[in-house]
Structure formats: structure tokens, C-alpha cells
Amino acid sequence: MSKPRLLLVEDDTALAELLQWHFEQEGYDVVRTPDGEEALLLSREAPPDIVLLDWMIEGLSGIEVCRRLRRAxxxxxVPIIMLTARGEEEDRIRGLETGADDYVTKPFSPRELVARVAAILRRMRPALAGQLLAYGDLELDTVAHKARRAGHLLQLGPTEFRLLRHFLEHPGRVFSRERLLDAVWGMDSDIELRTVDVHIRRLRKAVNLPGMPDLIRTVRSAGYALDLDK
Incomplete structure (x- = not known):
């Protein structure tokens, strides 16, 4: 299997080198540039499998690069993750509306970014990512329909399996009960929001084996996330 090709557009040299190292350790073929125009040229010469795109870069802005990538x-x-120091909701929405698939606000954990890239490739480029979803010591085989933590087989019901799969595809991201209902039960479901809490409790009980840290984070008034860094 060929290596996933990642285009990194970042003009902070220290950060770019750090990210390149992390992704190369995970088996990615990383192409790097600090310049928006060059990023577009590189994309035309050899379309990448995924783009990490800083909002504030030399030459063209990240937003404009994103817009042009989507037009070509x-x-x-090609999935695009925007890297941005802008944390305001309007800026995030603008990035997503321009065509970005996800965004990460600086400062961020390189490990979390690697996990997010892998999750997006699983959804959009499944041939590159294989059939195993993983986060920390948690693994889920989507074909064999089995989940393990630290090698121990987990006993999951069908709904808990779908919940865990959704969380593993979006590690670190907080989901409201409404979003989880849409993603796991379907938008036409008549299930009450409280049902989500019940299944989250069941998932916690199944995943959090004795002596192991809780992987499911509850965010007051916001929802739930799969998150090691609490």
C-alpha cells in the first residue's frame, strides 16, 4: 500500500518541522511549503490525499487557497484541515463554509492532529487507512465488529458500537446530544435526548475497564467527547 500523501502549508518553520516529523513517523509522505501559491502548484502537480492548511500564510491566505483547491x-x-490561531466561532464557520473539512485551533497537540487526519482519511479515503480505528489503547475493527482496550475484548451492544465508532472517527471533538442522535440514530429518529445519556453510560461501563482512565469526557452544557487529555 502506498503512503498517504500529505500537503502541509505552514509558514511557522518550527511548527512545520514538528508536524512533518510526527506524520512521517506515522508513515505519511509529507510535502511542505510556507507559501499559498506554491501549495496550489504542488497540488496540481501531484494531488495530495489530505491538506493541512494554516489560515495565515505567505502570499495567498489559507482561506483563498482552500477556495481554489475546492474549485480545481x-x-x-481532497480533505482539508485548517490550522488557525483564530478561535472565534465566525472564523471557524467561515473556514468550514469555504470548504474545509475540519479545523484545529492553535496551540494543539500534534498527537491529536495525527488522530484527526487518520480519522478523516478513514472516512474519505478508506483504502489508505485500513479497517482499524484506534485512539490510545482503544481499538475498533469495523469489519470484524470487535472492540478492544489494552488487548481486552469489550462487550458492546450495537448502539454502543456505533457510538464508539463515531467518537473514534472524531477524537477530541465534543458532540452535543443532538449531533450524536443525528450521527448514530439518524436524523429522523424519535428517540429522546436522555436516551443518549443512557447509552453513554453503557459505553463508559464497557470501555472503562477496572484501573483504566475514563476515555469519555463530559462537557457541561455541551456534550461528550472521546478524549485522553482531560
Whole structure:
């Protein structure tokens, strides 16, 4: 299997070198540039499998690069994650509306970014990512329909399995009960929001084996996340 090709567009040299090292350790072929125009040129020469794109870069802005990547036939469907120091909701929405698939606000953990990239590739480029979802010591085999933590087989019901799969595809991200209902039960479901809490409790009981840290984080008034760094 060929290595996933990652285009990193970042003009902070120290951060770019750190990210390149982390992704190369995970088996990615990393192409790096600090310049928006060069990023577009590199994308035309050899379309990447995924793009990490800083909002504030030399030459063209990250938003404009994102917009042009989406317009070009060869890169219209390439997943894009925006790296930004802008944490305001309007800026995040603008990035997503321009065509970004996800965003990460600085400062961030390189480990979390690697996990997010892997999750997006699993959804959008499954041939590159295989059939195993993993986060920390937690693994889920989507084909064999089995989940393990630290090698121990977990006893999950069908709904808990779908919940865990959704969390593993979006590690670190907080989901409201409404979003979880849409993703796991379907938008037409008549299930009450409280049902989500019941299944989260069941998932916690199944996943958090004795002596192991709780992987499911509850965020007051916001929802739930799969998160090691609490």
C-alpha cells in the first residue's frame, strides 16, 4: 500500500518541522511549503490525499487557497484541515463554509492532529487507512465488529458500537446530544435526548475497564467527547 500523501502549508518553520516529523513517523509522505501559491502548484502537480492548511500564510491566505483547491477538479474532493490561531466561532464557520473539512485551533497537540487526519482519511479515503480505528489503547475493527482496550475484548451492544465508532472517527471533538442522535440514530429518529445519556453510560461501563482512565469526557452544557487529555 502506498503512503498517504500529505500537503502541509505552514509558514511557522518550527511548527512545520514538528508536524512533518510526527506524520512521517506515522508513515505519511509529507510535502511542505510556507507559501499559498506554491501549495496550489504542488497540488496540481501531484494531488495530495489530505491538506493541512494554516489560515495565515505567505502570499495567498489559507482561506483563498482552500477556495481554489475546492474549485480545481483534481482537488475538489481532497480533505482539508485548517490550522488557525483564530478561535472565534465566525472564523471557524467561515473556514468550514469555504470548504474545509475540519479545523484545529492553535496551540494543539500534534498527537491529536495525527488522530484527526487518520480519522478523516478513514472516512474519505478508506483504502489508505485500513479497517482499524484506534485512539490510545482503544481499538475498533469495523469489519470484524470487535472492540478492544489494552488487548481486552469489550462487550458492546450495537448502539454502543456505533457510538464508539463515531467518537473514534472524531477524537477530541465534543458532540452535543443532538449531533450524536443525528450521527448514530439518524436524523429522523424519535428517540429522546436522555436516551443518549443512557447509552453513554453503557459505553463508559464497557470501555472503562477496572484501573483504566475514563476515555469519555463530559462537557457541561455541551456534550461528550472521546478524549485522553482531560
Amino acid at each position: 477538479t483534481d482537488t475538489a474532493n
